[in-house]
Amino acid sequence: MAAKTDDSGPVLPPAIESAWGLRERPPKGPRPGMSVATIVDAAVRVADADGLAAVSMSRVAKELGAATMALYRYVGSKDELLMLMVDTGYGPSPGPPAPEDDWRAGLTRWAWAEHDVLRQRSWLLHVPISGPPITPQQLGWMEDGLRCLDGTTLGEGEKMSVLLLITGYVRNEATLTSQIAEGSQAAGVEPSEMMPAYGRLVARLIDPARFPALHRVLSAGVLYQDDDPDDEFVFGLDRILDGVEALIQRRTG
Amino acid sequence: MAAKTDDSGPVLPPAIESAWGLRERPPKGPRPGMSVATIVDAAVRVADADGLAAVSMSRVAKELGAATMALYRYVGSKDELLMLMVDTGYGPSPGPPAPEDDWRAGLTRWAWAEHDVLRQRSWLLHVPISGPPITPQQLGWMEDGLRCLDGTTLGEGEKMSVLLLITGYVRNEATLTSQIAEGSQAAGVEPSEMMPAYGRLVARLIDPARFPALHRVLSAGVLYQDDDPDDEFVFGLDRILDGVEALIQRRTG
DNA sequence: GCATAACAGCGTACGCCATACGCAGAAGGG
DNA sequence: CCCTTCTGCGTATGGCGTACGCTGTTATGC
Numbered sequence: 001m002a003a004k005t006d007d008s009g010p011v012l013p014p015a016i017e018s019a020w021g022l023r024e025r026p027p028k029g030p031r032p033g034m035s036v037a038t039i040v041d042a043a044v045r046v047a048d049a050d051g052l053a054a055v056s057m058s059r060v061a062k063e064l065g066a067a068t069m070a071l072y073r074y075v076g077s078k079d080e081l082l083m084l085m086v087d088t089g090y091g092p093s094p095g096p097p098a099p100e101d102d103w104r105a106g107l108t109r110w111a112w113a114e115h116d117v118l119r120q121r122s123w124l125l126h127v128p129i130s131g132p133p134i135t136p137q138q139l140g141w142m143e144d145g146l147r148c149l150d151g152t153t154l155g156e157g158e159k160m161s162v163l164l165l166i167t168g169y170v171r172n173e174a175t176l177t178s179q180i181a182e183g184s185q186a187a188g189v190e191p192s193e194m195m196p197a198y199g200r201l202v203a204r205l206i207d208p209a210r211f212p213a214l215h216r217v218l219s220a221g222v223l224y225q226d227d228d229p230d231d232e233f234v235f236g237l238d239r240i241l242d243g244v245e246a247l248i249q250r251r252t253g
Numbered sequence: 254m255a256a257k258t259d260d261s262g263p264v265l266p267p268a269i270e271s272a273w274g275l276r277e278r279p280p281k282g283p284r285p286g287m288s289v290a291t292i293v294d295a296a297v298r299v300a301d302a303d304g305l306a307a308v309s310m311s312r313v314a315k316e317l318g319a320a321t322m323a324l325y326r327y328v329g330s331k332d333e334l335l336m337l338m339v340d341t342g343y344g345p346s347p348g349p350p351a352p353e354d355d356w357r358a359g360l361t362r363w364a365w366a367e368h369d370v371l372r373q374r375s376w377l378l379h380v381p382i383s384g385p386p387i388t389p390q391q392l393g394w395m396e397d398g399l400r401c402l403d404g405t406t407l408g409e410g411e412k413m414s415v416l417l418l419i420t421g422y423v424r425n426e427a428t429l430t431s432q433i434a435e436g437s438q439a440a441g442v443e444p445s446e447m448m449p450a451y452g453r454l455v456a457r458l459i460d461p462a463r464f465p466a467l468h469r470v471l472s473a474g475v476l477y478q479d480d481d482p483d484d485e486f487v488f489g490l491d492r493i494l495d496g497v498e499a500l501i502q503r504r505t506g
Numbered sequence: 507g508c509a510t511a512a513c514a515g516c517g518t519a520c521g522c523c524a525t526a527c528g529c530a531g532a533a534g535g536g
Numbered sequence: 537c538c539c540t541t542c543t544g545c546g547t548a549t550g551g552c553g554t555a556c557g558c559t560g561t562t563a564t565g566c
Contacts, residue, residue: 020458029542030532056523067545131436132451139459139467146466156473165489172421183384198385205273206392213399214392220409236418242499243492282513283561309552320516331553
């Protein structure tokens with residue numbers, strides 16, 4: 001007899017299964033007073049308001065007027081809750097690229113969409129990611145990215161690598177800008193004063209003989225000015241897309 | 254009267270000042286039994302052995318045969334300790350590029366050096382980075398990277414952006430590969446079985462009609478094979494360097 | 507040589523966290 | 537109607553970072 005081939009794969013946490021709608025309510029027992037979705041929404045509300053550090057099980061429970069331990073009937077652990085928070089925090093993917101978009105315009109839009117989400121909810125960057133994406137919305141984002149590359153000559157593996165490259169870049173850039181935002185808030189300085197202050201600090205610390213190239217950068221005033229973060233973002237994204245374009249042309253020609 | 258213009262900048266945590274060697278021992282009082290360096294070394298030893306999660310103040314103190322609160326005479330907080338751990342964890346920078354290296358060979362070497370460090374000490378990726386680099390070794394790495402771009406026509410700001418781009422990529426790639434390593438260890442699976450298991454899981458979850466592009470990737474068997482992580486690394490790095498090359502040629506031509 | 511001030515080491519205590527366990531009551535099935 | 541099965545949650549445990557204050561050591565000023 002063939003075993004149930006369905007669950008031959010790795011085990012999915014119960015709360016993730018319910019995110020895929022693969023879980024029916026058992027017939028017996030009292031009706032649940034909350035749901036995984038209400039809990040996750042409450043947790044996202046807390047994170048939006050007070051940051052990820054404020055998301056504790058007791059704080060989320062308070063948000064719902066419930067007791068701390070009640071949550072554990074729905075999520076197996078805080079890590080599971082975090083995974084689901086990321087899923088709903090990202091929200092639905094931006095959708096497939098517009099028909100008039102070539103791959104470059106499509107991926108640019110795709111990258112900006114993630115960029116905007118991360119700017120809005122910078123707590124997403126603080127969630128320790130614990131594995132490849134398995135939640136519905138996350139795979140939706142991946143699907144949309146893949147579709148941007150549909151018309152190209154890249155192999156399937158190369159498409160995935162390109163998406164990984166871009167999403168990694170977006171996350172990285174968002175991390176940097178959110179850090180200067182949070183750092184300035186923690187230090188009580190206006191964000192526009194953060195980079196100049198950093199530049200002065202480095203200038204005070206380094207010996208020009210030991211750090212000549214760095215000294216040259218400081219002399220050029222690079223760190224002192226408060227760059228538009230969007231310009232920085234566009235710069236890096238264009239470099240990456242140039243690299244992808246070079247690859248596509250090599251594959252095509 | 255002019256104020257002391259020296260400390261007009263932002264305040265540096267005392268332990269960081271001592272990392273720059275800017276701190277002399279006060280004349281009075283008993284001689285210290287440890288130093289910031291011995292504490293940081295012990296913490297790095299713990300992280301190397303049992304991961305960053307095992308690094309607690311009490312665990313580090315135990316490593317030194319001291320009491321927990323004794324450490325607070327040397328570091329102001331655990332965050333400060335983490336910052337110093339990153340500094341010594343990265344170790345000395347690889348040194349300036351070899352004279353025969355062009356910028357691309359130099360940056361490749363630079364990226365691989367960080368890659369190797371992060372492979373050796375993956376706990377570095379789990380340290381929540383809380384700001385731009387201000388510790389001696391970190392700035393040393395930056396200096397070496399800048400020197401790789403010395404002969405190019407890029408502006409100083411562009412050089413910095415390129416380095417940020419590359420170091421972000423290296424960190425990102427290292428994060429991904431360390432995640433599958435840690436994930437496989439947690440699930441008790443051999444690392445080589447991790448990606449195939451992930452592929453099977455996604456295949457089980459997604460509806461081919463809703464996720465056609467993703468389904469195509471799975472059909473191509475991309476996620477099932479256990480790629481050499483170094484190949485993945487080279488792929489992305491080459492794409493980025495291609496993009497930088499395009500920029501340099503535009504600036505030159 | 508002695509009082510004194512500054513500092514090292516550290517014991518205790520507080521508040522916060524995730525979560526294991528078990529009990530009370532609700533709801534449906536036989 | 538009872539029995540199973542579930543929900544909600546009170547209690548308790550063990551860990552964490554760290555504020556505070558005490559004890560003993562050390563070098564200086566008298």
